[in-house]
Amino acid sequence: MKHFTYQNLHELQSDAERLGASRVRFEEDAQRVRSILARPVQVGGLRVGNSIAIHPMEGCDGSLDGAPGELTWRRYERYGSSGAKLLWFEATAVRADGRANTRQLWIHAGTVGDLGRMLERTRQLHREIYGAADDLLEVLQLTHSGRHSAPRKVVPSHNPYVDAKTGVPADYPLISDDELERLEDDYVEAARLAHAAGFRAVDIKTTHGYLMIELLGAKRREGRYGGPLENRLRLLRNVIGKIRAALGDRLLLCVRLGCFDGLPYYKDPETGVGVPCRYEAPYPYGFGVDPADPLREDLTEVKQVIRCLESWGVKLLNVSSGSPYFNPHVGRPFEKPDEGNYEPPEHPLLGVDRHFRIAGELQQEFPDLPMVGTGYSWLQKYCVNAGAKNIDEGRIRFFGVGRGSLAHPDFAREALERGELDERKVCKTLTFCTFLMRQKNHPMGQFPCGCPPFDKEGYGQIMKQAVAAKRAEKK
Ligand SMILES: Cc1cc2nc3c(=O)[nH]c(=O)nc-3n(C[C@H](O)[C@H](O)[C@H](O)COP(=O)(O)O)c2cc1C
Ligand code: SF4
Structure with a gap:
């Protein structure tokens, strides 16, 4: 079903009101959009040149030893x-067994x-x-992919609902406390x-179902890294403390934090729409979820x-x-x-509203x-328009763009120059990028991922190859 059918901002705004997406509001005046997004932001000791961020966006296009490849450079x-002044570099594994795919970036002596x-x-x-890069902040996202590591899953805690969805048997051995300590x-x-x-x-990535966020929700794990919040925070606390001890204020510390895990969803075989798994309340798992x-x-x-x-000295948070x-x-x-996945179970405006509400x-707190x-x-x-409104009202400091930056990397310059974006270039959330990310049938074990519809030069051919490989796989 097509949801985004709006001819203008007023139609979008009134649909948000109709749906009760009350946090989705817009600055209408293009001049004000320009000036609000151009506001510098103080992050620790650094004045970042404007309020526009590019989120970490993995391209799955590194070499097998984790170095950036041609498409990564591009x-x-x-x-x-x-034109964005906050560039959040994509998920980069801290060790080989924490890579989510064979082409994920991995930082080590050979790739640094x-x-x-x-x-x-x-x-x-x-x-x-732009004349200067002193006011450009680049953050490198450090990760361990936990249960999504390939080829061997590294599971920090069992959640029967997530285990069922991600193919982890109930008796799969957990990473031990001693191994977690070594991971620090x-x-x-x-x-x-x-x-x-x-x-x-650097960002100590704590989101999207990977190891660090799973530990934050590991209420049922026993031992030093599970149970009470103090224990669930141990890995993050120790990592931050040890980095500060080693590097002091020479490295700014940031965290991308998953603030609401939610439940696993499945595709309803009849309607194709997503439905939450059947669960029992109280729900003793996950982070940021209401157990009731x-x-x-x-x-x-x-x-x-x-x-x-x-x-502990963290200077910047990315809320996800x-x-x-x-x-x-x-x-x-x-x-x-993306192919085979469920249709949205809610109007996407309600999903946007949830992000803005949280x-x-x-x-504000x-x-x-x-x-x-x-x-x-x-x-x-x-x-x-939404980013400018949220910033102006003190509801966020940086307006961050993920998929939109793959489709149209110059969005930031356009926003700063004109206060509006070219409709022909912007991401339409058609999810081909995620389709590519899920395709493993490639000589290097992973297809590179980008935006085939709006970056044909980079990904048109790759998309054709991925579709052909998928068809061959099905035969
Ligand atoms: C292809 C792709 C790659 C992504 N890679 C990362 C990543 O490396 N690290 C991360 O924290 N989030 C990653 N994300 C999530 C985005 O950063 C962002 O949170 C998400 O796309 C929602 O923002 P948007 O609506 O602006 O796209 C990725 C998303 C996509 C679609
Ligand atoms: S492939 Fe689709 S969702 Fe991904 S960036 Fe391009 S238009 Fe957006």
């Missing part, structure tokens, strides 16, 4: 030129040189176009290398965690939700699902900690 060259050169190229292009040092080494490569900031009604967020623990992060593996409509409100409440908002791309060309 993506960051485009981002460096885009290439990562540094790619970063410098990004900055150089930015400098050439891998994060520290990765952060040290990121600093050596020239990054001024896990379809709703409960931000009590989320706020406790953010309070801790602030006190959901898991692309078990409830993609939560994290990435979409128009069309991020708005958190930013923690005004001294700048936050990046997520979930704007479904709004297509009007995402800039």
